[in-house]
Amino acid sequence: MKVRALFPALAEATVRLDGPAGSQTPQPVLDAITGYLTTRNANMGAVFSHSLATAEVVAQTRTKAARFLGASSPEEVVFGLNATSLNLTLSRWATQALRPGDEVIVTTLDHDSNIAPWTQAAEDLGLTVRTIGIGADTRLDLAALAAALSDRTRIVAFPYANNGIGTAVDVAAVVELAHRAGALAWADLTHWAPHAPAQVAALGVDVAICSAYKFFGPHVGLAYVRGGAAGRFEHGTLPFESLAGLSAALDYLDSVGWAAIAAHETQLGQRFLDGIPEGWRLHGVPAMSERTATFALSLPGHHPVSLAKALAAQGIAAGAGRFHSGSVFDAIGLPDGALRIGFLHYNTADEVDRVIGALKALSGGK
Numbered sequence: 001m002k003v004r005a006l007f008p009a010l011a012e013a014t015v016r017l018d019g020p021a022g023s024q025t026p027q028p029v030l031d032a033i034t035g036y037l038t039t040r041n042a043n044m045g046a047v048f049s050h051s052l053a054t055a056e057v058v059a060q061t062r063t064k065a066a067r068f069l070g071a072s073s074p075e076e077v078v079f080g081l082n083a084t085s086l087n088l089t090l091s092r093w094a095t096q097a098l099r100p101g102d103e104v105i106v107t108t109l110d111h112d113s114n115i116a117p118w119t120q121a122a123e124d125l126g127l128t129v130r131t132i133g134i135g136a137d138t139r140l141d142l143a144a145l146a147a148a149l150s151d152r153t154r155i156v157a158f159p160y161a162n163n164g165i166g167t168a169v170d171v172a173a174v175v176e177l178a179h180r181a182g183a184l185a186w187a188d189l190t191h192w193a194p195h196a197p198a199q200v201a202a203l204g205v206d207v208a209i210c211s212a213y214k215f216f217g218p219h220v221g222l223a224y225v226r227g228g229a230a231g232r233f234e235h236g237t238l239p240f241e242s243l244a245g246l247s248a249a250l251d252y253l254d255s256v257g258w259a260a261i262a263a264h265e266t267q268l269g270q271r272f273l274d275g276i277p278e279g280w281r282l283h284g285v286p287a288m289s290e291r292t293a294t295f296a297l298s299l300p301g302h303h304p305v306s307l308a309k310a311l312a313a314q315g316i317a318a319g320a321g322r323f324h325s326g327s328v329f330d331a332i333g334l335p336d337g338a339l340r341i342g343f344l345h346y347n348t349a350d351e352v353d354r355v356i357g358a359l360k361a362l363s364g365g366k
């Protein structure tokens with residue numbers, strides 16, 4: 001892919017396989033941030049050109065974000081600090097009218113940021129939180145979800161995909177079950193966002209939350225709230241320069257296109273799956289059709305952090321640990337978590353081969 005030249009950080013020798021923790025940023029995004037601060041920096045609400053231009057940045061970014069999310073209207077887009085704080089704010093609103101004994105469902109595949117808001121609300125309001133587990137294949141147990149729903153279920157919180165092991169969730173199936181019970185379908189889109197379209201309205205999701213630093217933008221959060229909510233949940237002055245950067249990141253994604261991203265990531269992911277050396281254990285679904293190109297691996301007898309250090313010493317940036325997704329690592333019997341190798345569309349087949357070679361050396365050369 002020709003996109004790499006757009007990313008100044010990718011000119012460094014380090015192989016960046018830490019995308020699930022945060023992606024790198026293309027030059028147009030960097031330019032948009034500096035451009036905003038250089039030529040339009042002002043607060044909204046005044047009559048001079050800089051202030052009007054700032055209002056235009058916010059409006060344009062909201063429109064583009066609505067398209068990115070698959071929302072029906074820009075008014076359904078909420079900007080915030082990051083995914084976690086948006087989830088806390090929105091969950092407060094969603095639980096306002098709940099009564100003791102009402103139920104919220106979360107899943108073993110959720111990041112803490114889509115669990116803690118609900119356990120906190122449950123403590124405050126006397127709600128019951130139920131957790132839906134996974135099968136031996138790490139797929140979400142949809143039969144258990146169907147069985148757990150009741151006329152007290154108000155919210156079903158779930159991720160589009162898990163950030164620790166890459167396993168994807170059948171969003172349409174979860175939404176269908178949630179709505180059948182009269183509950184809100186509350187999605188964490190964060191891990192999925194750089195990989196494929198969210199299609200929130202088409203899938204029927206009620207709330208979806210993510211963070212632009214995972215999809216080539218700056219550090220700013222965004223959420224979809226079905227039915228419109230923008231002004232209601234945005235408190236104080238927005239991060240205008242980050243919204244300018246987000247706007248450029250969305251243009252960048254448009255210029256590459258989801259089809260090209262999916263095709264390239266599938267190729268990289270399959271190449272990696274085919275090349276995992278003997279001795280290593282892969283956790284998560286072994287088929288690219290039901291996962292992102294984020295792979296959790298373990299090597300018996302080795303701590304994930306020492307494995308990541310060994311890779312770092314060879315110029316390969318990869319994560320290690322539980323990635324705030326402790327429930328899934330507990331469920332698969334890895335209390336210390338795993339080594340996480342994550343590919344984004346800016347990675348290359350050579351980089352896949354390089355990490356496979358490094359893994360081979362660590363497991364003894366097979």
Ligand SMILES: Cc1ncc(COP(=O)(O)O)c(C=O)c1O
Pocket residue numbers: 020021082083084085111113114159161162163188189190191210211221
């Ligand atoms: C799946 C998932 N959800 C939520 C978050 C939290 O995002 P933020 O850092 O924007 O709060 C992350 C961050 O890694 C994540 O991977």
